[in-house]
Amino acid sequence: MTRADRLIIAVIAALALVAWPLMSATAGSESASVVISGPNGQTVVPLSSDAEYRIAGAVSDLVVRVEGGSVRVVESDCPDRTCVRTGAISAPGDVVACVPNRVVVRIGGEHADEFDARIR
Amino acid sequence: MPMSSTLAYDDRVGDATLTPSRRVAAGSALLAVACVLGLVEAALPGLPFAPWLRFGFANIAVVIALAIFGGRIAAVVSIGRVAIVGLATGSLLGPTSVLAAAGAAASLAVMWLLARHVPGASPVSWSAAGSAAHVVAQFGVASALLGTGSLLVLAPPSVLVALLLGAFVGYLALVAASRLRNG
Numbered sequence: 098m099t100r101a102d103r104l105i106i107a108v109i110a111a112l113a114l115v116a117w118p119l120m121s122a123t124a125g126s127e128s129a130s131v132v133i134s135g136p137n138g139q140t141v142v143p144l145s146s147d148a149e150y151r152i153a154g155a156v157s158d159l160v161v162r163v164e165g166g167s168v169r170v171v172e173s174d175c176p177d178r179t180c181v182r183t184g185a186i187s188a189p190g191d192v193v194a195c196v197p198n199r200v201v202v203r204i205g206g207e208h209a210d211e212f213d214a215r216i217r
Numbered sequence: 218m219p220m221s222s223t224l225a226y227d228d229r230v231g232d233a234t235l236t237p238s239r240r241v242a243a244g245s246a247l248l249a250v251a252c253v254l255g256l257v258e259a260a261l262p263g264l265p266f267a268p269w270l271r272f273g274f275a276n277i278a279v280v281i282a283l284a285i286f287g288g289r290i291a292a293v294v295s296i297g298r299v300a301i302v303g304l305a306t307g308s309l310l311g312p313t314s315v316l317a318a319a320g321a322a323a324s325l326a327v328m329w330l331l332a333r334h335v336p337g338a339s340p341v342s343w344s345a346a347g348s349a350a351h352v353v354a355q356f357g358v359a360s361a362l363l364g365t366g367s368l369l370v371l372a373p374p375s376v377l378v379a380l381l382l383g384a385f386v387g388y389l390a391l392v393a394a395s396r397l398r399n400g
Contacts, residue, residue, distance in 0.1 A: 098339065098341050098342070098384075098388075099337050099338065099339050099341075099342075100337060101335055101336075101337030101338040101339075101342060102337075102338055102339050102341045102342035102345075102384075103342075105331065105335070105338060105342040105345070105346055106342055106345050106346075106380055106384060109345070109346060109349045109376065109380055110376075110380055112376075113349070113372075113373040113374075113376040113377050113380075114373065114377075116372070116373045116376075117373035117374070120369045120370050120372060120373055
């Protein structure tokens, strides 16, 4: 490695270290949220605070529980109860759907979907 | 630390003494090497702590091309590699290949600038800086595609890791290029 090499690498590393707190500050404001949409419209609740929500579905009420940074449907009177068996979701873009009740619980906002693919 | 004599590196970029047909043959061979390295790497799992980061071994071929034959052949190797590996893995024209192309173009531009305009820089820093540029371009494009800046938190630590991986890849390319030149 030449002296120029070390200088170039050090400068880029320094830029990255300076940018780090700036990036965290700008992105920190967009914390994850839970979007619950049902036949009666859409509710957005924070993922960070634990709570339980009763949502009116098309055939029954659902109970959605936010706990420790993840969400699950804990109660629903639909035929298959697929939504309850889906379990807890926590990553942006994850979805729990209750089709008979026409309720979708999703993590993230309008534009917060993560990629399925990996970056190469 | 001065470089040992077997790794002595000629700062001039490009080699005018090669005949056109030798340039085409050697460029094609490097493109083939880049594709094989890219395909092998595509099949490997990502780094456990950061699945979106990769070693970028295919860049060895691009750096060698840049060191021995100059920017034009390096561009053919780099862009050709993205197209062929994209075709082979079925990701061509999908979001992954948009990211790959943006990264490759940014990386190539930065490496070419260093090779051309910074006399003391060796392939180690070309590759390290190119790797950092690759990561920055990918985060930029990914954020634009997703319409959110939340991904950018991951960019600075990724750049730091990319510098290390890129420097390692550049060192491998430096060793290979010096052997190729002497052989």
